[in-house]
Amino acid sequence: MNSQENKHKLQLFVDWVNGDNMPEEEYSLGEPVFEEEKAAKEPGASPWNRFHAWVEANGRASVKKVYPVICVLLCLSFLSLLLVLVAHLPSFGELANPGFNEVQQVYIENVVEDTGAVNAVSGIILNYRGYDTLNEAHVLFVAVAAVTVLLRIDRHKGTSMDVVYEKEESDQRYEPHHDPILRKTTKILVPFILLFGLYIMMNGHLSPGGGFSGGAIAGAGLILFLMAFGFKKIERFFGEKVYQIVRVGALLIYTVLMTYFILMGANQLANGIPLGEPGALFSAGIILPINLVVGLEVACTMYGLFAFFRKGGL
Amino acid sequence: MSPYWILVVILLPMITGALLPILDFKEEEDRGKRQLFVAIPVILNTILVYALILHKPVGDLTLVHLTKDLSISFRMDGLSAVFAGLVAGLWPLSTCYAFEYIRHEGKENKFFAFYTMTYGVTLGIALSANVVTMYLFYELLTLVTVPLVMHAMDKRSIRAGLKYLAYSIGGAAIAFTGVMILMNSGDPSMTFYYGGSVTESAYLANPTLVQVGYLLCFFGFGVKAAIFPFHEWLPAVSVAPTPVTALLHAVAVVKAGAFAILRITFYSFGPGILLGTPAQGIAMAFAMITIVFGSVMALKEQHFKRRLAYSTVSNLSYIIFGATLMTPYGFLGALCHMLFHGIMKITLFFCAGSVLVQTGREYVHELEGLGKKMKLTFFAFTVGSLALVGLPLLCGFISKWKLGTAAASAGTTFAFVGILALLISAVLTCGYTMPIVIRAYLPREGFDESQNETAKDPGLYMTVPVLILCAAMLYFGMHSGPICDALFAVAAGLI
Amino acid sequence: MDQLFVNYVQAAAVIIYGIGFFTLFFNPNMIKKIIGFDMMDSGIFLFLTAQGFLYGGHDPIVDPELVGAQNYINPLPTGLVLTGIVVGVSVSAFMLALTVRLYYRYHTLNLDEIIRLARKEED
């Protein structure tokens, strides 16, 4: 083939030497080829479009098949990582663990004369690291607020929250049908439950327990009463207004107490709250009142959550 | 004069531009009022600029301190006087041209708003005293000119506008990195000193970084100066109305890119450091490639304004070639070509605009025999093209002459190849301008007169600026003594 | 590997955590996901309490005779667990409320179904 090419080249050279060959049409009179007007690229055909078509067609199905396998593999590898981690951790239950350092020593040895509480755990969570527990109460408070946003139906205000709600409305107001066995037992049990809850709250600084557990027990008592006697009865002594006031009041009292305690502590001023002698009921400074307040708060929260899930209102 | 006038000069057009949409002149009825409202500030501003050039204010005017070292400050030194003078000189002419041209495009308020604002922003670039200020106005220039490019708001111009935007912002981002490297090596406030602010020790500490920094700045600002790999936006933008293409893409925007490269080369990185380094080699190589490439593409292009746009691409790289020679003579050649190319190219674009307005023809082969009908326009076009080719009596020859001698005296083989590139491009320039002239005046055998019955010269607003420019070309061609001495003083860093 | 048998309690905790993690990821049902979260929480609390344990350690109710920190277990982790449990409760309550509302609107608990319905509803 290249011989033909050479001939062509020779011809070109001869023409050039000859000098009389006409330069090819310099300014083509043809239709102007202007980039913008070129025919728009026709769609499809390009690999990118084919990939998209495949994804639309069977994207979801393939993911469904592949997802479990990946999930299992991911979790197994994660689990093995954790197990290897545990293998490298300090051994269980040794005194040489890093945990048993001067921090634990102070917590145990001077918890009595610092906080007046015999139960070191209460001392820690309510005095040494008191601020954390203040915010514990706030977590509960926010959770209830969030649930109210979601579940509370303000029927009489006419807010058509969700048309769906209207259909099953009858079930909400359904009062528990008169069940004598349940009512009798609750009549006997509820006072003791509330009393026991109060006991747990009061003795938080002496024995295990405290505001949170006591509150939960009291809450359970309230819920049992509600289950037995229905909303009408309970509204007589524990309606919406009371509920709000108790909840917010308890929180505010707790905050005020804690602010006073922190401000005094931070500025190294004596806070004038008597610690009382250890072991007595009215001792351990601010821990007792805090336990009471927290107990109330937790009880209201428990009851509130149940009521919202049950009736979308109190 | 006190340096505060610099601020006045920059802000006056920007305020007029900003006020226009608020005053909201009606399209047709108070066109006269709008023209007055635009013309007076522009002319006033030009007078102020020339007053500033004549008796230069001493010292810098610092507006605000961004950080401890970086500040927004202005100054009128030699180089800024040249660029400001060029812009101030050509702006009134092109505004006058735009008054009539825009009548058939529409949306005049929006057009003149951005048009006058660009005036202020370009002056901002010219008069900035440090790299950060220049960078600020450089970015503003992009943002102010994008609406102008998109003026017609049809699919084509929007796509062109977006392409222009992508290139400019990309370029600015690349340049920003280079500026940062500059900031680290040498005086952090990056104010412009003739001979560069990069200290010797900083360079010796890490020569490759400084060179990479310079190349980043070079290609970053080079995007606006349409250097080879980043030149596509310039021809694409020729869809914009002619006063926009003429002024922005022959004078303001592209020259801002070239001006920025001059500033960076001679006032920030300093020729002393860069002379003979591979960075200079690369920069010069790209400039040379663009010179030849631009002309070749222009030769191939059939669309009238795109052909002129490609010619701008190639001519701009003359300036950059001069800059990369890194000698005072090279700098002088660059300055000369910046001035004279501004005048030449704006004339050609105006003629293209007049042809478009009068006959609506956009392609080169449609211009058959128009020479007789549109006498003045094509006379100006002929003078412009002869100047561009480098005929001795016209200004084009002077700048080619300065560039050529500078390259010859530079002595390196690269410079020698550079001259060859210059000359090849000159031949190609003749290749793409002369056929138009010949075609216009000496129509071919089978040509019938009837096609150009209606074609005649456009109104006074459009022809007067063109003729003034021709006179300027002839004057500078014949009597360029004083101008060249002034430019040499700037190039040698005396003023 | 023998250290794993020494720390058998932490190993158990971590395994519970892993299972919780698996249920969370594996099944699309909302309730199962919440159960997964609770398992993860309980796994961590077990892991945390295990750190405070001491062989032969007395419960942290300080009685005057038994002096010296070395024969009491570390009270701090138990305190932290108390806080953790409360957080777990509040978060689960919120998630359950969300599930109830989703059920009322989309009548399904399968999260993938819900997402599909939401996307269809959107466009």
Add this chain to the structure above:
Amino acid sequence: MELVQNFPLLSIIIMTSCGAICTLLKGKAAKWYCLVCLAATLALNLFAFFYTLQNGAYVYYMGRWSAPWGNEIKVGVIEALLASAFAFVMILSVLGGLEHILEDVESTKVNLYFVMIAFLMLTLLILVYTNDIFTAYVFVEINTIASCALVMMRYKPGKTLVATTKYMIMSLLGSSLFLFAVCILYNITGHLLMEPMGQEVRRLYAEGQYLFPLTVAIAFMGVGLSIKGALFPFHTWLPDAHGSATTTSSAVLSGLVLKGYIFLLIKIYCRVIGLDVLAGDHMPDVLFLFGAAAMVIGSVRAMQQTDLKRLLAYSSISQVGYIFVGLGLGTEAGIAAAIVQILAHAVTKPMLFCAAGGFMNVSGGSRKLQDMTGAGRRDPLSGAAFLVGVFSMIGIPLFAGFTTKLTLTQAALGHGSVKCVLALIVIIVSTVLNALYYIPTVSTLFSARNDLTPYRNRYAHYHVPYVAAMVLFMIVNICVGTLAGPLLEAIYAGLPSLGM
């Protein structure tokens, strides 16, 4: 202990009480009370900022007991600055989106909205100030619940509920990983407070003990908080959550909440683990890579969006990428650049969201960009604010974005290794991509074809709070842009207290 030193605690207490009290008040009263509390917090924190500027950082015991026993907060220059900035932006966001709150949220539950806002502010304050990682965990949880509540408070739920669920699940996963990391750290160091734990970790690292648990703790901490901070691979929840929430919620979430978590990560990495130990574990490189990927892919995805709010959400992902690139550089300058970006983005993004809210008012409530053509003309104030935001995003000098680009490039250059080159390239690409999707949006918003849309004669009627918010936003943005000097000095002064 002068009085001023109590101010941070006072601001925290005010916010806690405000949360509680707002539940009792009615909608309008709750709004005013919440705004007053926010203003008070802003003032107190500003005082604290100027105090620490003169006298340097100080530690404040939350309760009577000193470091390893009691709880404490550390008030440094950066912390105070961020706290006051967050408070200020919170006020402006609430004011900016006020009409939408009253419109979107049910009238009876508006007060709960402000409860959530109060608790969110509380958590941000604590995340910024706290010196104890378990307190940090507790507040991370409150923050999760509060922000999920804020997202879902829409009158016509549907889409928002699904988005909230996705957000909730991802956040809970993140916080459980974070808790796990806290337990591991407590297990191997025995301390919960950052300073003592930091010394312990350095000692362990020096002796080479428990190295593997330390790496796992660092990894879990990083992954946990990246999930919550919406770093690239875990960002899937962000577009739906921020896209479908009301204006104020999306403004606050993208502007502040993301930053709270990331600042906590920075604090933990600097104070507890120390940059040298961190470098040993190559964690910064991982963060750097994911940050770089976020910068690019966030913008690419944003280009394909037609809904304005989702577009802004995706752009947040790319801006978060800037912070992680700064953090990933692992040098002091890198951290400073990250903090500057936190501030700059906190100031810019909420403004963009509020402006988007304004545009929605003027375009018949639709979020689609087509319906918003010419909205900029019909509502000039939001148009101007949006423009300032876009300028800042692109990094035009005199605007906040420029300061970030300035410091980040300086930091990258200071680094001088392959990471530096990669950082520079990514910054350039990201700037271009930003321009590529912001400028067309601006051009559609200001396009002259205003008369084609059905909403052409719907001009904005301005309320006082909205105008105030927008104007203040613009002023702050320009201040951060121009007063970069003193800002940077303050940050560099605050770095040692951060644990560098």
Add this chain to the structure above:
Amino acid sequence: MNAGFLFVLPVIIPVIAGLLVYFRPEYREEAKRVAFVRIMLCVTAAFVFLIDLLPEAGLHLFSLTPELPVLFQSDGMAKIFITLVAVMWLASGFFSFEYMKHEENHQRYYLFFLCSFGVLVGLGLSANYLTMYMFYELMTLLTMPLVLHSGKKEAVQAAFKYLFYSVFGALMGLLGFFFIYNYGTTITFTAGGVLDMAKVAGHENKLLAVVFLVVLGFGTKAGMFPLHAWLPTAHPVAPAPASAVLSGVITKAGILGVVRVIYYLIGPDFIRGTWVQYAWLGLALATVFMGSMMAYKEKVLKKRLAYSTVSQVSYVMFGLAVLNQAAFIGAILHVVFHSFIKDVLFLAAGAIIYKTGRTNVTELKGIGKEMPIVMWCFALASLGLVGIPPLAGFVSKWYLAVGSLESGVPFFNWFGPVILLASALLTAGYLLTIVIDAFFPGSDFPMDTLTKKEPSYYMTVPLIALTFFIVWLGLFPGGLYSMIESFAASVF
């Protein structure tokens, strides 16, 4: 009162005349126009001859920049060139009055014809590189429309080709200009060269490359080998008087350029014995031989004459390339003689086309009978070109051969004359065959049927005059020889 201001007149007058002819409406009809042009031609020629007579003088017109003045001076070389230009323009001018009758847009033709006259005079008189370059460029631009005159497609393409090649050549000259300005002491032409050896020290080979490019650049105008392709296309398409002038004089402008640069700026001894000289010699000889070969092969009369121009002008280039006095004198002599001869040949061809419309060589059988005077001049000119002793061609070829033999250039001093002789034979081949066919068409040709078609006296008078000169100069070259020898001595 030196003769300086005189220089401007012959340059300005024709240009103004041309513009007047084109723009003034009254010159539309024939008679007025012909009269006006005739007067103008005579006036300009008179001034030119006046300048010849006056002693050497200089004029500084104005200066573009301080170091770029526009200078005129009438040294020996200039005098010869402008006289040649004047004579050729007179002859072609008179010829074209008649010839243009069967062409259109006369005014345009005369505009460019007169303007190029002025420009060429300016080129001849220019005293420094800038002025020469300026007039060189103007000449290209003004002669191009002459080539384009007919407007036919191939004419337009040929014109473009001519334009690009010439502009490229001019710009090569500009390249040389930069370097000479840089390495030379001044840009004014001074016999023997202006190079400042101190500056040139390090850059010899680069400067040699530049010189070679300059030679190539100006060589394009003279149709030297690498860039000769435009000449065979451009000259034939132009109207006959224009192509006569194009071939006769304008190619000599290229030669003038080379002479000025090599002998008056670079200085002959800078490139004596270097590769530039050998390359130049080689190219010249190649063109000489190649031109004649092509001419021999070409059938169309005007194309054949164009090829012969290519080869004859390369005689001159060869003479200049030898770089010694004898060859230089031979070259300049050949410039003069070739102009006269080629003018006669082209005018004759023009007359034939005008009268009989026959362009092909084969159709010219028996033309001698139809147009005796024209063909007699054609014959005499052909003989002169071949180099038969009594006619002009012989003298220049003689000195060329002698110069090259004496020059001592290693290979070329004997190879050169051999090529010249061979080419002379070929010239005879392609010219004398026409003459023989014209007068002795052979027995079978019906000689008697031919009628006399003698063109009018406008055409015959110039032909006769030029032929007289050829014969007169062939017999008494002494005057011309001594004139050339005077300034040739100063150059070497």
